Structure formats: structure tokens, C-alpha cells
Amino acid sequence: MSRRLRCALMLACVLLVAGCASAPDVPRIRIWHQKIGPERLFFERVVSQYNAENDDHVVEVLYRETEEARNLFVIASVGGKGPELLFGPSDNVSVLALTESIMPLNRVFDTAYLAQFNEEGVLSWNNQQWMVADQVGNHLMFVYNKRYISEPPATISEMISMLTELTGRPDITYGLTWNYTEPFFFLPFLTGYGGWVMDEEGRPSLNTEATVKAIRLILDLRDKYRVIPGTTDYDTAEATFKEQRVA
Known part of the structure; x- marks a missing residue:
């Protein structure tokens, strides 16, 4: 798939709690993501800092390409496995919802909580709220070289x-x-x-x-x-x- 600006969204995958801890005294929160470049380095640095400041649980992150993450997440959810959280584009919500790999966020969080977020960052589908964005992207832009064009065309x-x-x-x-x-x-x-x-x-x-x-x-x-x-x-x-x- 071509590179593009994406809307990275965090899914509250509360259906997948089973098997989340590899040791009974240290719960582990697993996150799959598709971040690349500087954003990936920043994300991993923040997670490392968070783990250093919290010893009652551990956050583990794993990079997976977008389509791979979606497909493996659906397969893993059948057996109650997979990560607790998934970063990915909003394109996948219908597949994840129809396969019951995720549950609506409005079953977990009340309306007042979800209202704290920018409405463009809360993805609704079939009258349910499924995802909350940490960033909103997918902005297509007309970029021009000012060496050749002083003013972009209007029509x-x-x-x-x-x-x-x-x-x-x-x-x-x-x-x-x-x-x-x-x-x-x-x-x-x-x-x-x-x-x-x-x-x-x-x-x-x-x-x-x-x-x-x-x-x-x-x-x-x-x-x-x-x-x-x-x-x-x-x-x-x-x-x-x-x-x-x-x-």
C-alpha cells in the first residue's frame, strides 16, 4: 500500500483480556502499532519511560504492518488472544466490528467521557462509537513549487x-x-x-x-x-x- 497520512486510532479491545499476563504478579498490556520513522521512535521512548515509572504492570509494543495487524488481530481474537490495544487506521473498523474482534467503546465509557474528545476523533459506525484517535490525518493536500507557481489555481x-x-x-x-x-x-x-x-x-x-x-x-x-x-x-x-x- 502506498504511504499516506493516516488517522492513527486506539481500539479498546476489552474482549481480549484473557491471556494478557505472562506472569501472575505483573500484568502486561500489549499494543500492536503501525508507526514508522520518528513517530515510532517517539512512541517506543514514551512507552519505555512509562514502564520505568510504573512497576505494577508492563506495556509491551510490537510493530506490525497495517494489513498484517488487521488480519492477525481478527485471527487472534477468535481464540481470545492478541493485544489489548491496537493502533491503526479507521478503514478497518467495519471488518473488526463485523467479526466481533472489538466491542463498541460506548459499552465501556459513558457519553461524558467520550465527549471530552474532538468529535472528529471519535469514530462512529452503525450508531456505535468504536475508536478514539490520538491524531487525525488523511489530509490530501495540493503542494506546489513556488519557484514555478506564485499563486495556486482557483479552478x-x-x-x-x-x-x-x-x-x-x-x-x-x-x-x-x-x-x-x-x-x-x-x-x-x-x-x-x-x-x-x-x-x-x-x-x-x-x-x-x-x-x-x-x-x-x-x-x-x-x-x-x-x-x-x-x-x-x-x-x-x-x-x-x-x-x-x-x-
Whole structure:
């Protein structure tokens, strides 16, 4: 899966208390996470400090890739095993809830407690609260090089005109680049035409005029205007932007 900004959420997995202590006198709270880079180092440092200050229980952390953590968590929960807490993206809530790997937080915490958190950080699904975020991410951003663009375009027409001019420069390979083969990055185009991936009943709603228009725009950027690469991925898009070969 491509790298992306994610909403890291902590699941209160109270169904999985059985088997949490390897020694009867030292309860262990196990946490699976998918943090990488500096965030992972910071997380592990805080846990080490916490353990040093508390001798009546121990917090253990284990890194697992996002999809691996989800799948193994579901399997482990069948036998009452697995971690007590899981950090992961909100994408997984339906799978974890439908498999009864987790229970709703509102069965554990009262309304007043959950109201302390920013409402965007408390994930609701099927009229239940399932996750509380320690950070809210997944913000898609339009990033531009001020060397080439003094003011970002305000409309699609302005963007196409600007990209066409920029792509014609000898020092720029393409005016714009992004991992457009990843559906995650398709959402701004879909919502720009008034569409969404689900209807109010939670059913897929992609067979719409908005979806057709959004796909057509991306195809035109590639095939008609030729202002984006024929194909790319996240790493290539990031590299070419940092090398100032795209605007």
C-alpha cells in the first residue's frame, strides 16, 4: 500500500483480556502499532519511560504492518488472544466490528467521557462509537513549487491552462504528478463534482455522473493535455517533485 497520512486510532479491545499476563504478579498490556520513522521512535521512548515509572504492570509494543495487524488481530481474537490495544487506521473498523474482534467503546465509557474528545476523533459506525484517535490525518493536500507557481489555481480551467504552460518548459517534465492509480487520491476529483463513494445507507454509490466526470478529467490530463505522467506511483511522484522536475 502506498504511504499516506493516516488517522492513527486506539481500539479498546476489552474482549481480549484473557491471556494478557505472562506472569501472575505483573500484568502486561500489549499494543500492536503501525508507526514508522520518528513517530515510532517517539512512541517506543514514551512507552519505555512509562514502564520505568510504573512497576505494577508492563506495556509491551510490537510493530506490525497495517494489513498484517488487521488480519492477525481478527485471527487472534477468535481464540481470545492478541493485544489489548491496537493502533491503526479507521478503514478497518467495519471488518473488526463485523467479526466481533472489538466491542463498541460506548459499552465501556459513558457519553461524558467520550465527549471530552474532538468529535472528529471519535469514530462512529452503525450508531456505535468504536475508536478514539490520538491524531487525525488523511489530509490530501495540493503542494506546489513556488519557484514555478506564485499563486495556486482557483479552478480546474485555470489549473489546466497553468499546467499546459508549465509542461512546455524545458526544465519541467510534467506540470503535475501524483499517484493517480491509487483510489485514495481520487476523492478530491470525485467530491469536486459532488460525488461520494457511499450513499446514506452505506452502499457503494460510484455509478454516478460525478464519477464519470472525475475519471474523464484525469484521463484528459494524461491523454489530451499530457500534463501528467503516463503512469506513476507515490515514491516516483515524491522524488520528481523534490527534484523540481514537476511543478
